[in-house]
Every structure is written in structure tokens, then in C-alpha cells.
Amino acid sequence: MLKFDLTAAHGQGSTYMQQPPLAVKFLLRDIFINLSVNGEEMTFDSRKEKASIPLMQLRRILDKPIRLIIDSRGCLVDETNDIKRLGQEFPALQALSLNGMLEDLLRHLFALIGKDLEEGMTYEQACKNVDDEINLFPERLTYEVKEITEKEVKALIRGQIDQKDLTLRAPLQMNQQNEKPILMTVTGALHGKISWDRKNALLYTLNTEWNYNAQLQSGEIHWPLHATVFHQITSSQL
Numbered sequence: 001m002l003k004f005d006l007t008a009a010h011g012q013g014s015t016y017m018q019q020p021p022l023a024v025k026f027l028l029r030d031i032f033i034n035l036s037v038n039g040e041e042m043t044f045d046s047r048k049e050k051a052s053i054p055l056m057q058l059r060r061i062l063d064k065p066i067r068l069i070i071d072s073r074g075c076l077v078d079e080t081n082d083i084k085r086l087g088q089e090f091p092a093l094q095a096l097s098l099n100g101m102l103e104d105l106l107r108h109l110f111a112l113i114g115k116d117l118e119e120g121m122t123y124e125q126a127c128k129n130v131d132d133e134i135n136l137f138p139e140r141l142t143y144e145v146k147e148i149t150e151k152e153v154k155a156l157i158r159g160q161i162d163q164k165d166l167t168l169r170a171p172l173q174m175n176q177q178n179e180k181p182i183l184m185t186v187t188g189a190l191h192g193k194i195s196w197d198r199k200n201a202l203l204y205t206l207n208t209e210w211n212y213n214a215q216l217q218s219g220e221i222h223w224p225l226h227a228t229v230f231h232q233i234t235s236s237q238l
Contacts (some may be wrong), residue, residue, distance in 0.1 A: 004234050026066040060090045076103045102135055108194060108206060111143055117153060121145055132161045136161055136188060157208060161188035186214035206233040
């Protein structure tokens with residue numbers, strides 16, 4: 001579960017019916033992750049002292065405002081250099097790709113912008129992925145509109161992650177003299193539900209399940225990995 005506040009920058013008037021380009025203020029509130037890897041369940045909470053090492057780094061940006069620009073394509077632009085500044089202030093965040101995380105969170109906001117929406121219709125969104133070493137986001141998402149009311153639009157969301165061959169940054173230490181990189185071949189898929197507030201483009205709720213299947217190799221050692229990640233994302237406004 002991830003909760004964040006998203007507010008239009010001062011001077012842009014009401015956030016109702018806002019469309020990009022748009023200057024916004026992002027404020028991360030909470031992160032709770034439920035992860036299943038090869039049948040083992042793990043949970044991480046960014047507010048607890050015993051959070052995992054990656055989440056301990058993300059805790060550093062809780063409640064810290066980040067100013068962002070969403071351009072006319074709905075893509076993230078760091079014109080204010082807030083993301084770069086945080087990366088310099090907390091170098092460990094660079095390995096987590098803060099820019100990529102924000103891109104993934106905000107790409108859904110205007111996925112159906114400019115579309116003539118009808119119940120039962122399916123719409124596609126090409127994903128401009130951040131150029132990371134490890135990017136496990138689909139190149140294309142589909143949104144099947146299930147219900148349109150006066151207050152909200154509800155849709156099913158799906159995406160397919162084609163095979164990717166990656167080299168992990170962290171080496172597997174066989175011994176102190178012999179460090180071997182981890183090679184990973186991975187495929188995956190996601191599915192879930194999303195709803196948008198029709199009067200306020202910055203409010204949405206997303207629930208998805210991500211499934212990854214991977215083969216890892218280090219030297220002559222091979223092992224499989226299956227991971228399931230559940231995302232629950234809610235944006236709000238102060």
C-alpha cells in the first residue's frame with residue numbers, strides 16, 4: 001500500500017478538471033509492501049524501525065515535498081531538480097531509481113486523457129519507461145472501462161512484461177576473491193483495478209497484482225525465482 005498527496009502548484013487555480021502540462025507537489029506519506037517470493041511471504045513497512053534496507057532509504061523522503069512537472073504527454077519532468085537534489089542528499093536513493101518510481105506512480109493519472117470514454121471499451125497507453133538498468137514495467141498498458149458514473153471512472157488494467165535479460169548491480173559474493181555478477185532473465189504480467197475521480201484529475205486509486213518469473217545465474221549456479229507483488233496506491237489532497 002502506498003499513500004501520497006498530490007497538489008497542483010500555487011497559481012494554477014482549481015485542480016478540478018486539470019490537464020497536463022501541470023506543475024504539482026508530490027508528498028509521500030506511507031509505504032507498506034506485501035511480497036511473496038518462491039512461496040515465502042514478506043511484509044515491509046516504511047514507518048517501522050525494522051523496515052528492509054531499500055525501504056529504510058525511502059523513509060528518508062517521507063513527508064518531504066517534491067515539486068514536479070507533468071508534461072503534455074503525461075510524462076514526468078524534473079525541471080525543479082528536486083529529484084536530483086534528493087539523490088545527492090541521500091546517495092542510496094539513486095540505486096532505487098526515485099525518478100522511475102515517481103514515473104510509475106504518476107503515469108496512470110492521465111492515461112485516458114482526451115479519450116471519448118465508453119463502458120466496455122479498451123484503451124491503450126504506451127509507456128515511456130525511464131532509462132534504468134533494471135526496468136520491469138510493461139511497454140504498454142490496457143485499460144478496459146467497466147463503469148462510468150457522475151463521480152468516477154472505473155477500469156480494469158493489464159500489462160505484459162516481455163522477456164528481459166538483466167545484470168543485477170549487486171554481485172553475489174562466492175568468496176572475497178571471486179565476485180560474480182547475477183544474470184537474470186525475467187518475464188511477468190500485471191492485472192488489477194483502477195478508478196479516477198471525474199472532477200479532480202489528481203485523485204485515483206489503484207489495486208494491482210504483479211507476477212514475475214525469473215531465472216537467475218551466477219557462474220555455474222542457476223536458480224528459479226517467482227515473485228508476486230500487490231500494489232495498493234491512493235492519491236489524496238491536503
